[in-house]
Amino acid sequence: MFNKGFNFTNMLFMMAIAIVSGTIVYSQYIAQQIAGKERLAVEAWVEAERTILNATDTVSLNLAAKIITENTTIPIIETDDKDQPTGNYVNLDSSAVKEDPQYLQKQLAVFKRYSKTPIEVKLKAADSTSIRYYYGQSKLFREAQWYPIVQLMLVIMFVWIVIYSLRTRHKSGQNQLWASMAKETAHQLGTPVSSLEGWLEILKEKEDSKSIAAEIAKDVNRLQLITDRFGKIGSTPKTELCKPYERVQMVMEYMKKRSSDQVQFQLNGGNAVNTECLLSPTLFDWVIENLLKNALDAMDGKGSIEIDMKQDNWQLEICVKDSGKGIPHNQWKKVFQPGFTTKKRGWGIGLSLSKRIIEQYHKGDLFVQSSELNKGTVFCIQLPLAN
Known part of the structure; x- marks a missing residue:
């Protein structure tokens, strides 16, 4: 029974490791796909910004404006060619920007670790001046990264509950076994002890056996005590x-x-x-x-x-x-x-x-x-x- 439980526990751990490993690999693949699509989305957003600055027809302006307004998840910070924030940003907390003068700098440092290569736009063809755009992680990307960790915690919790239940069940079975053995021992001892008590009373009636009877009485009392002890096992x-x-x-x-x-x-x-x-x-x-x-x-x-x-x-x-x-x-x-x-x-x-x-x-x-x-x-x- 113990070996079966042990093998089942090992199998459970192997299944948990396989599930979590597969999830981590797949979630990393999904995260990479999301990251690639988000960079394309940011590039389209930057192109729309440039179109708005240079467009002369209404159709181009409307299309560019639509692309810009559709970005509601990816945070972006605009900087000059020296990587200093220009004050333009999207999908960031405006109140935090007002309260903390260094907020944009702090977010920019985070974005640089994520989007190591910024998207750069030349202001004029003949001019070396440019504007750079750095972007951070969207909510969807963060969820894709955290998903395997959450799943790992759930799997660990599930495995722990199963193992705890098996051990509790095994321990409960052991306790029942010990209690049954103890009560059976007390029951088996009860009959010969009662018989010995009867023979002891007969010995006490004989003058030449009183000293022997006194010593036997001690052992009988001892047997009664042992019977009482075993009888208490398993009950409160x-x-x-x-x-x-x-x-x-x-x-x-x-x-x-x-x-x-x-x-x-x-x-x-x-x-x-x-x-x-x-x-x-x-x-x-x-x-x-x-x-x-x-x-x-x-x-x-x-x-x-x-x-x-x-x-x-x-x-x-x-x-x-x-x-x-x-x-x-x-x-x-x-x-x-x-x-x-x-x-x-x-x-x-x-x-x-x-x-x-x-x-x-x-x-x-x-x-x-x-x-x-x-x-x-x-x-x-x-x-x-x-x-």
């Missing part, structure tokens, strides 16, 4: 006002009892000991547990784990630092992808689920803050404060 969990410091401390103590004596745990609450956030306690505890398990796996049973908490004006930050193997920089984002793992066992869903829990249910963020090979990694959680 209820949040309540909690002190994250207390939740982190409780999970750390639990993990500490179940880890090697050669692992040192340290919790620094800083100014966040009494900070309150809206949390789903069950899911939040799961995230902290996953981060601590990840840290323990990275250290192979020996090292230190330090949890630092601090609050600023708008968020709470919880950083879990270990002295383990570290993560290469190019894998900082990959560790949160479903199925990605560097361990020999496991499905690689712990960090992925943790990130989803923090981002989707707690409106926070979970990321790798820093990591150095053979020195350790720092995972950071950012949570919004309770209003």
Whole structure:
């Protein structure tokens, strides 16, 4: 499915490039045609101007006047033989000419870049004095030039919308899959847990089995907690006002009892000991547990784990630092992808689920803050404060 989406995206990009490339080539051809026709139109206009100056019959005057009045789009500036504006112009803003004495000079500089060779008219055959005409771009010519750019933007927008829709659909499908797997796991765990609870009550009635029953009860409670966690995936969990410091401390103590004596745990609450956030306690505890398990796996049973908490004006930050193997920089984002793992066992869903829990249910963020090979990694959680 992913490969099909990837191939479709590539095909879409190739089609977009082909469309835009073809449009650019064709629009350039059209622009050149328009430019050629506009120069002929300006030459005809200049000839009409000369006819008006020299004509003696009414027919020639009327024809020349018609040609001049028909030019309503091409701006023209008349200059002397030293390229100084004479004050005659057409299709320019008259109010701008009056307000800015340099307006014609500025427009003339622009026109010279467009019509590099002016159209020159000799005033008298025996005289070297002449008048020059420079012209600028018409509205039609500018539209022909801008058209491929506008089309390129529209094509990019269209491609982006399609790709965004495909990714959203793919992500939605993934979320549904994870939610279904989680709920099915919770359902499957429910039956044996209920059965274990029944056997546990029988054991409690026997004096010689009470100590065993107490330990089994702890594991049964643990299974119930796991069932509850998986059951909450895919549905909107209820949040309540909690002190994250207390939740982190409780999970750390639990993990500490179940880890090697050669692992040192340290919790620094800083100014966040009494900070309150809206949390789903069950899911939040799961995230902290996953981060601590990840840290323990990275250290192979020996090292230190330090949890630092601090609050600023708008968020709470919880950083879990270990002295383990570290993560290469190019894998900082990959560790949160479903199925990605560097361990020999496991499905690689712990960090992925943790990130989803923090981002989707707690409106926070979970990321790798820093990591150095053979020195350790720092995972950071950012949570919004309770209003």
